[in-house]
Amino acid sequence: MSNLPHGVIATYREFLPVTADTPIVSLHEGRTPLIAARQLGKTFSPSISVYFKCEGFNPTGSFKDRGMCLAISKALEKKARAVICASTGNTSASASAYGARVGLPVCVVIPEGQIAMGKLAQAVIHGAKVLQIKGNFDVALSIVKEIAVTQSLEIVNSINPFRIEGQKTAAFEVCDVLGTVPTYHFLPVGNAGNITAYWKGYREYKEAKRISALPKMMGFQAAGAAPIVLGRVVNNPETVASAIRIGNPSSWKTAENVVAESAGTIDMVTDDEILGAYTMLAEQEGIFCEPASAASVAGLLKMAHAGMFQANDTVVCTLTGHGLKDVDRAMAVTSRPTTCVSAEDVAEAIKRWL
Numbered sequence: 001m002s003n004l005p006h007g008v009i010a011t012y013r014e015f016l017p018v019t020a021d022t023p024i025v026s027l028h029e030g031r032t033p034l035i036a037a038r039q040l041g042k043t044f045s046p047s048i049s050v051y052f053k054c055e056g057f058n059p060t061g062s063f064k065d066r067g068m069c070l071a072i073s074k075a076l077e078k079k080a081r082a083v084i085c086a087s088t089g090n091t092s093a094s095a096s097a098y099g100a101r102v103g104l105p106v107c108v109v110i111p112e113g114q115i116a117m118g119k120l121a122q123a124v125i126h127g128a129k130v131l132q133i134k135g136n137f138d139v140a141l142s143i144v145k146e147i148a149v150t151q152s153l154e155i156v157n158s159i160n161p162f163r164i165e166g167q168k169t170a171a172f173e174v175c176d177v178l179g180t181v182p183t184y185h186f187l188p189v190g191n192a193g194n195i196t197a198y199w200k201g202y203r204e205y206k207e208a209k210r211i212s213a214l215p216k217m218m219g220f221q222a223a224g225a226a227p228i229v230l231g232r233v234v235n236n237p238e239t240v241a242s243a244i245r246i247g248n249p250s251s252w253k254t255a256e257n258v259v260a261e262s263a264g265t266i267d268m269v270t271d272d273e274i275l276g277a278y279t280m281l282a283e284q285e286g287i288f289c290e291p292a293s294a295a296s297v298a299g300l301l302k303m304a305h306a307g308m309f310q311a312n313d314t315v316v317c318t319l320t321g322h323g324l325k326d327v328d329r330a331m332a333v334t335s336r337p338t339t340c341v342s343a344e345d346v347a348e349a350i351k352r353w354l
């Protein structure tokens with residue numbers, strides 16, 4: 001075993017609220033790749049650098065693991081009897097895995113039929129108590145908030161401040177790997193916890209003099225689920241990006257502050273733009289992310305077309321979750337059906353294809 005610390009708590013301990021008494025849980029989250037774009041960027045400006053922060057490489061396939069390891073560690077420290085969350089899928093997958101790792105019971109409350117099958121499978125296989133409700137994420141979260149109080153359970157949604165603390169480590173990694181700070185940081189926005197976390201991370205790194213500037217934070221909601229952009233709660237949010245089908249984000253006000261402080265923006269992209277970016281990433285960059293993640297890249301393309309970038313800008317897009325979470329969507333968007341041929345016709349089929 002190498003002596004390098006593994007997991008975000010061990011790596012960034014000095015920036016995190018842990019003590020000698022905190023039992024640390026880790027599944028080796030973090031240190032996800034920052035992959036330079038091959039095509040994207042060149043199409044609209046040869047001199048800007050675009051990178052993808054591939055959070056789908058985390059142990060349960062999404063960025064949630066960074067915050068969940070800390071939230072579960074702190075739940076253990078205070079000897080919680082169980083944890084609970086509402087989820088559009090990834091939070092429940094992550095909570096279920098980290099809970100299983102330490103033997104802490106996990107209950108997840110999810111909108112019935114609205115979460116990607118891979119994520120549901122994760123909660124099930126890790127042994128969580130899965131409660132599906134007829135109602136969307138916002139309804140699930142309000143129920144969870146109530147029950148957490150009446151039944152004294154620990155909430156591990158991003159209203160739990162330890163989630164944000166853990167997630168800010170992604171900003172540290174971006175700076176550590178780039179050796180500087182990006183000009184712009186693009187990411188999808190649902191509850192707005194992650195944009196809040198990145199901004200906290202960048203600010204703390206600047207205070208610690210690890211970086212000397214701050215990026216502009218660029219958050220993108222799906223057009224059918226864009227309460228922050230519209231300035232009002234969306235009662236029936238709708239989007240193909242099921243992870244961000246959220247109508248009343250928990251960190252709404254904080255996200256508005258992030259945008260104001262960083263001179264960034266929160267804007268929206270249509271489902272068509274999201275799916276366009278999703279397939280483009282898969283076909284031209286070799287990166288399979290889930291639809292919600294592609295909202296960051298759809299946002300980048302939207303801003304590029306509006307002429308926002310200047311020479312030598314560095315842009316990071318966070319790809320929040322892995323494409324394998326939602327294979328149904330991948331099969332539904334492709335215009336290339338698979339072909340069935342008899343074994344003896346394979347050679348001929350290849351000749352015709354090339």
Ligand code: AN7
Pocket residue numbers: 062086087088089090091092158188189190191192193194195243244290292293320321
């Ligand atoms: C892939 O799992 O809210 O703006 O319950 O799974 O921090 O909410 C997921 C959110 C982006 C939005 N990309 O992040 C949940 C949940 C993916 C996500 C977001 C989510 P936030």
